[in-house]
Amino acid sequence: xxxxxATKDIITLRGSAAIVSEFFGYAANSILYNRGVYPEESFARxxxxxxxxxxxxxxxxxxxxxxxxxxLSEWLEEGKLQRMVLVIMGKQTGEVFERWNFSxxxxxxxxxxxxxxxxxxxxxxxxxxxxxxQIASSITYLPCLEEPxxxxxxxxxxxxxxxxxxxxxxxxxxxxxxxxxxxxSFDTKIHKVDTLVSYKNDEWDEP
Amino acid sequence: MIIRTxxxxxxxxxxxxxxxxxxxxxxxxxxxxxxxxxxIYEDLQAPEYSHGHSTPTTSDQMLxxxxxxxxxxxxxxxxxxxxxxxxxxYQSKFKALNEDFSKSESERKKFRDKCFNAEQELSAAKGRxxxxxxxxxxxxxxxxxxxxxxxxxxxxxxxxxxxxxxLRKKAELTAAKAExxxxxxxxxxxxxxxxxxxxKSRLQNELVQMRSESKLSLSRISADLEKMExxxxxxxxxxxxxxxxxEENKRRMDEFMKEKYEMDKNVSVKSPEAxxxxxxxxxxxxxxxxxxxxxxxxxxxxxxxxxEDIELLxxxxxxxxxxxxxxxxDLVKLSDLQLNVNTxxxxxxxxxxxxxxIPGVLSADDIPSKFAALQRExxxxxxxxxxxxxxxxxxxVALDTAMLDKQTAETEAALAKEKAESSEAEIKRLxxxxxxxxQNLVKELxxxxxxxxxxxxxxxxxxxxxxxxxAKKENxxxxxxxxxxxxxxxxxxxxxxxxxxxxxxxxEARRLKMLERDGDRLxxxxxxxxSKLGHGDFSSANTKVLRMVNTLAVDNEAKQTIExxxxxxxxxxxxxxxxDELKKQSSDAGAHVDSYIAGxxxxxKEQIAKLEKREERYKTVFAERxxxxxxxxxxxxxxxxVMDDHQxxxxxxxxxxxxxxxxxxxxxxxxxxxxxxxxTNIVVNEYTSQREISRQVDIxxxxxxxxxxxxxxxxxxxxxxxxxx
Numbered sequence: 001x002x003x004x005x006a007t008k009d010i011i012t013l014r015g016s017a018a019i020v021s022e023f024f025g026y027a028a029n030s031i032l033y034n035r036g037v038y039p040e041e042s043f044a045r046x047x048x049x050x051x052x053x054x055x056x057x058x059x060x061x062x063x064x065x066x067x068x069x070x071x072l073s074e075w076l077e078e079g080k081l082q083r084m085v086l087v088i089m090g091k092q093t094g095e096v097f098e099r100w101n102f103s104x105x106x107x108x109x110x111x112x113x114x115x116x117x118x119x120x121x122x123x124x125x126x127x128x129x130x131x132x133x134q135i136a137s138s139i140t141y142l143p144c145l146e147e148p149x150x151x152x153x154x155x156x157x158x159x160x161x162x163x164x165x166x167x168x169x170x171x172x173x174x175x176x177x178x179x180x181x182x183x184x185s186f187d188t189k190i191h192k193v194d195t196l197v198s199y200k201n202d203e204w205d206e207p
Numbered sequence: 208m209i210i211r212t213x214x215x216x217x218x219x220x221x222x223x224x225x226x227x228x229x230x231x232x233x234x235x236x237x238x239x240x241x242x243x244x245x246x247i248y249e250d251l252q253a254p255e256y257s258h259g260h261s262t263p264t265t266s267d268q269m270l271x272x273x274x275x276x277x278x279x280x281x282x283x284x285x286x287x288x289x290x291x292x293x294x295x296x297y298q299s300k301f302k303a304l305n306e307d308f309s310k311s312e313s314e315r316k317k318f319r320d321k322c323f324n325a326e327q328e329l330s331a332a333k334g335r336x337x338x339x340x341x342x343x344x345x346x347x348x349x350x351x352x353x354x355x356x357x358x359x360x361x362x363x364x365x366x367x368x369x370x371x372x373x374l375r376k377k378a379e380l381t382a383a384k385a386e387x388x389x390x391x392x393x394x395x396x397x398x399x400x401x402x403x404x405x406x407k408s409r410l411q412n413e414l415v416q417m418r419s420e421s422k423l424s425l426s427r428i429s430a431d432l433e434k435m436e437x438x439x440x441x442x443x444x445x446x447x448x449x450x451x452x453x454e455e456n457k458r459r460m461d462e463f464m465k466e467k468y469e470m471d472k473n474v475s476v477k478s479p480e481a482x483x484x485x486x487x488x489x490x491x492x493x494x495x496x497x498x499x500x501x502x503x504x505x506x507x508x509x510x511x512x513x514x515e516d517i518e519l520l521x522x523x524x525x526x527x528x529x530x531x532x533x534x535x536x537d538l539v540k541l542s543d544l545q546l547n548v549n550t551x552x553x554x555x556x557x558x559x560x561x562x563x564x565i566p567g568v569l570s571a572d573d574i575p576s577k578f579a580a581l582q583r584e585x586x587x588x589x590x591x592x593x594x595x596x597x598x599x600x601x602x603x604v605a606l607d608t609a610m611l612d613k614q615t616a617e618t619e620a621a622l623a624k625e626k627a628e629s630s631e632a633e634i635k636r637l638x639x640x641x642x643x644x645x646q647n648l649v650k651e652l653x654x655x656x657x658x659x660x661x662x663x664x665x666x667x668x669x670x671x672x673x674x675x676x677x678a679k680k681e682n683x684x685x686x687x688x689x690x691x692x693x694x695x696x697x698x699x700x701x702x703x704x705x706x707x708x709x710x711x712x713x714x715e716a717r718r719l720k721m722l723e724r725d726g727d728r729l730x731x732x733x734x735x736x737x738s739k740l741g742h743g744d745f746s747s748a749n750t751k752v753l754r755m756v757n758t759l760a761v762d763n764e765a766k767q768t769i770e771x772x773x774x775x776x777x778x779x780x781x782x783x784x785x786x787d788e789l790k791k792q793s794s795d796a797g798a799h800v801d802s803y804i805a806g807x808x809x810x811x812k813e814q815i816a817k818l819e820k821r822e823e824r825y826k827t828v829f830a831e832r833x834x835x836x837x838x839x840x841x842x843x844x845x846x847x848x849v850m851d852d853h854q855x856x857x858x859x860x861x862x863x864x865x866x867x868x869x870x871x872x873x874x875x876x877x878x879x880x881x882x883x884x885x886x887t888n889i890v891v892n893e894y895t896s897q898r899e900i901s902r903q904v905d906i907x908x909x910x911x912x913x914x915x916x917x918x919x920x921x922x923x924x925x926x927x928x929x930x931x932x
Binding site for chain 2: 006064067068071082083085087096099101152156157158159161163165166167168169170171172173174175180198
């Protein structure tokens with residue numbers, strides 16, 4: 001991943017893509033656990049980013065997320081990925097309740113020329129840790145999900161990006177008049193990830 | 208002792224006073240000459256008495272002495288008169304000198320008054336100068352503080368300005384990026400529109416072709432279906448007839464069995480030879496019936512094969528229906544494409560309207576020039592900002608020079624002060640000197656007056672000295688006035704400079720406020736864009752949204768169904784083997800086989816029905832997977848593959864594969880391969896008989912014996928042609 005030099009850690013494009021895709025995997029698991037999309041007993045505790053993280057043990061969800069992260073890593077290495085959105089919607093109605101938006105800014109120079117950047121691994125971990133803490137604390141202001149929910153993942157890619165046969169084009173699954181909360185961001189000097197959660201207004205909050 | 212002066216001495220005495228009158232100026236000499244001329248008469252009688260002689264004095268002696276006395280008296284009177292005259296003269300001179308002295312005193316007083324006035328004026332000037340200096344200092348301090356505050360605020364504003372410039376640069380970069388994106392979008396739009404047009408035409412051609420093909424195949428299949436239906440009906444009728452025959456045969460078999468049993472019984476009662484013949488006859492009869500049954504079973508198998516054919520044809524029908532549905536979907540996609548085209552046109556119109564809203568821009572081509580103009584404006588504003596900075600630096604330099612001037616003015620003022628003080632001291636000293644001199648002169652005059660003084664020359668020198676000192680004082684006063692006027696000029700110049708600097712500062716402050724407003728506007732735009740991003744809006748011209756096919760449930764179900772199907776297949780295979788064994792066994796046994804066969808036939812038919820249902824399910828699932836596989840193959844290798852069974856001229860059935868490249872420019876560009884028992888051969892058609900293609904066929908297929916290399920090379924060439932076009 002990132003090779004350590006005497007003073008700073010060198011980050012390559014592949015390493016940065018791996019960091020971001022791994023982050024997304026853990027973030028998705030954290031969101032699914034905290035929002036109660038899957039039951040608590042189906043999650044197991046592991047240590048990551050200096051925090052106790054919860055990972056699903058459901059084989060289907062595991063394989064889904066692992067396939068997802070591998071494809072994300074490919075797109076990130078090509079510099080074609082603009083955004084990843086984890087959508088939580090009602091199982092029966094299909095109504096979209098929450099959109100966890102991860103915007104990605106890629107340094108085009110690194111993708112074109114294959115150069116590397118320098119940033120401390122610890123610094124990146126600290127930034128990711130802050131985001132994970134914010135995701136965990138989001139239950140304090142996000143409205144309760146009353147009905148059983150399912151999740152889906154949308155990838156915003158460049159128009160000229162080839163579509164793998166396990167992916168299809170989709171609508172963006174937007175929320176009308178959402179509330180938005182901007183979370184922290186982290187930067188590997190090659191990929192900058194901004195996190196934002198938009199959610200449907202709760203009935204009690206509407207004027 | 209009397210020194211007798213002869214008559215010439217009288218002459219001398221007479222001549223001397225006119226000489227004295229003429230030589231009034233030589234006052235010092237005449238008293239001495241008079242002294243020389245005045246003799247003291249002393250009567251020397253005592254000495255005579257001392258001798259003790261008493262000699263009678265003669266009258267001559269008496270007369271002589273009287274004459275001498277008279278002469279002496281006259282001389283004395285002359286001398287007195289001359290002395291009186293001299294005294295008068297001296298008095299007059301003294302008076303004149305006194306007058307002169309008084310005049311000089313009055314003049315001195317005047318000059319003193321003038322000096323005092325000059326001193327007062329000096330002190331007033333000093334006071335004014337001090338006031339001016341104080342005012343100057345205050346003004347300078349005030350202006351310094353003001354300047355410092357202005358400089359501080361300017362530095363803060365400079366920092367803000369730099370920040371705003373950075374923001375502006377970032378905004379310019381984003382604008383440039385947006386410009387690039389716009390240009391890229393335009394290019395992509397054009398390419399997309401061209402590709403859409405091409406795809407439209409291709410899809411329409413495909414549609415037409417597929418419609419015709421589907422119609423043909425539908426008609427063929429319907430005809431085949433009808434045939435097969437008729438055959439199936441006939442087969443069913445035959446099977447029904449056979450069943451009836453079977454039943455009759457069974458009945459007959461039962462009857463025969465009964466008869467046989469009776470016959471056996473009878474035979475056991477009758478002779479054994481007759482029974483064996485009957486048994487042989489029966490056996491032969493049974494064997495014939497068995498053969499009949501076997502033939503019926505074969506016919507049933509044929510019917511089953513016909514059923515299978517029917518099912519295959521149904522499947523083909525289904526496939527054709529699916530193709531039709533796909534064609535309809537493609538039509539729908541076409542409509543979606545048209546919708547996309549419409550949305551693209553709407554976006555184009557929006558862009559055009561945006562372009563129209565931009566002042567000074569009439570078309571999309573004007574946008575780069577407008578951007579260039581904006582960039583020029585930005586460059587100008589940067590230049591002006593640089594100039595403003597240069598002005599500020601100049602102002603700072605001017606401030607420093609003003610400070611220096613102030614310091615020099617202060618030093619000059621201090622010097623002027625010192626000069627004034629020194630001039631005052633000098634004046635005082637001069638005054639004292641003058642007083643001393645005058646006092647000395649007065650003393651001398653008095654002494655001279657007492658002695659018969661004349662101090663005209665001293666008074667003249669004193670007056671000259673006074674005049675020279677007065678001239679010096681006047682010069683000092685003039686110099687001080689000049690320095691004061693210079694100071695005033697310097698102060699006025701500094702005032703003007705400060706005013707100019709203040710004006711410039713206000714202008715720069717106004718410019719900075721404008722920049723701050725621009726920065727706020729940009730920040731609000733950024734927040735708007737961020738909110739749009741957060742909402743999930745995106746530009747469909749350069750972004751597409753993908754989602755993964757949800758294989759979470761499908762994979763599991765597919766695996767389960769595949770396992771179940773495999774298990775059922777094995778079971779049916781075992782059952783078929785059992786049926787075959789039973790058939791073999793049934794050829795040996797007679798009646799047991801018939802009933803066994805009937806039961807087995809029933810079971811088999813039930814199983815057949817179940818298997819047929821399973822096969823339908825398998826076929827649907829496999830058809831889906833096959834379609835996914837076909838689509839994947841198409842996307843991975845770049846060729847749409849259509850498989851058909853074909854019969855050659857010599858009657859040998861052959862599988863024909865038709866490959867259409869996705870980068871083909873027309874539908875006529877297709878490759879055909881015949882697959883027969885593991886061998887694949889290319890079929891010559893119009894496309895492959897073209898020069899380039901035939902050359903590639905010779906190289907890759909005939910010489911190198913590699914069809915994948917040929918297809919890959921063709922794919923790359925058609926891709927290059929497509930992208931270049």
